[in-house]
Amino acid sequence: MTATVHESTEAQAGVAVSLQLLRDILEEQFAVHTNRLTELVLCGALPHHGGHDPRTLAVLTEASRQAVADTAHALQRMSQGTYGLCQGCHRAIPLGRLRESPQTSFCVPCEQARSARSTLSGRP
Ligand SMILES: [Zn+2]
Numbered sequence: 001m002t003a004t005v006h007e008s009t010e011a012q013a014g015v016a017v018s019l020q021l022l023r024d025i026l027e028e029q030f031a032v033h034t035n036r037l038t039e040l041v042l043c044g045a046l047p048h049h050g051g052h053d054p055r056t057l058a059v060l061t062e063a064s065r066q067a068v069a070d071t072a073h074a075l076q077r078m079s080q081g082t083y084g085l086c087q088g089c090h091r092a093i094p095l096g097r098l099r100e101s102p103q104t105s106f107c108v109p110c111e112q113a114r115s116a117r118s119t120l121s122g123r124p
Helices: 003-045 047-051 054-080 095-100 108-120
Strands: none
Touching: 003 047, 003 054, 003 095
16 A cells, blocks of 8 residues: 555544544433433423423423434434535534534534524524
C-alpha cells in the first residue's frame, strides 16, 4: 500500500470514529430522555400529579417529548446516511457543533434564522 492510500484511510477512520462516538452519545441521550419522559408521564397520572405543579409538569413533559423526537430523528438520519447535513442549507454541519448538540439538524446560521423567525411570529 502507498502512503497516500494509508493517509486517506486514516482520515476516513477518523470521521467514522467521530460518527460512532456521536451515535453512542445519541443512543445514551435517547435512553435518558425516554426514561425521563416515562417518569414525567407517570407523575402526571398520579393523584395531585405526585405533588408537582401541573403546568410545570406539562412544560417538562413537552420538552422531554421534543428531546426524544429530536434524538430519534438524528439516529434515523444516521441510519439513512444524511446525518450531519443541515436541513436548511444542505451543507455539512461542523463537527464541533455536532459534538456540542449531536441531535441538531441545522447549522448555526440556519438555527439562528429559524429562531429569529419564530420570535417574530410569536411562537416559542
Ligand atoms: Zn444551514
